[in-house]
Amino acid sequence: LDINLKELVELALNNYSNLEFNKEEVVNSIMEFFKERIKNLFRDLGIRYDVIDAILSSEINDISDMYLRATELNNWLGKDELVEMLTAFNRVSTLAQKAVSSDVNVELLKEEAEINLYKEFNNIKIKVKELLNDKKYSEALDSFASLRPSIDDMFDSVMVMDKDEAIKNNRLGLLKQIYDTMLSICDLSKIVYK
Missing domain, CATH: 1.10.730 (Isoleucyl-tRNA Synthetase; Domain 1)
Structure with a gap:
């Protein structure tokens, strides 16, 4: 699915407006959790660990888009130069x-x-x-x-x-x-x- 994960997390946290918490910190923690899950998922799908790191270094919040970038970069690394x-x-x-x-x-x-x-x-x-x-x-x-x-x-x-x-x-x-x-x-x- 073509979904912005960070927006989804922020939207979910809006339901807890009655609680006192640092929303930015919680969003970052949840996004870090998802990054680790994505790393494992992509590794299981045969994507090189350095390609995963290269993709996850960018501000991309769409898992579908990350996967597309990772597979294209994985293939692109066969270049002669x-x-x-x-x-x-x-x-x-x-x-x-x-x-x-x-x-x-x-x-x-x-x-x-x-x-x-x-x-x-x-x-x-x-x-x-x-x-x-x-x-x-x-x-x-x-x-x-x-x-x-x-x-x-x-x-x-x-x-x-x-x-x-x-x-x-x-x-x-x-x-x-x-x-x-x-x-x-x-x-x-x-x-x-x-």
Whole structure:
């Protein structure tokens, strides 16, 4: 069933408005319980543990949708350039955690590689959003993965952690935007590869 689990839990808890409790804490506890149940269910269905972790890292409350994403990601992991893609997105993920915000000031983009990545990302971001709306997760992953050469180029030719604080934060902001878009599909940094 295509149902928002979190909304369902919140709706059920509204029936207990006569009791004193922290609704947000209870909702989070119940959602954690369901996450553990979903992990076990998906494992029983033959989905890799790292794929499950990648899907459950995103804010998705629809179990049916989670399963669809998990099966498509499970299949998508057979790609030829998988190791290169995951390496690039792991670097993005690691640096994005250091960002103070996801704001990007275009005027602070000085290097050709970062300008190209910014432009390409903004084109892909719109396409990824449309594909996600249509539940075409494998195509969204393909579209997102097409950023890899530009990401590699930026890491090869640009010092992200620049001495100039504004430039550094701007570059981290760009990486954070890319990371946040990745999370709308799944967290590729959770995928284990050999």
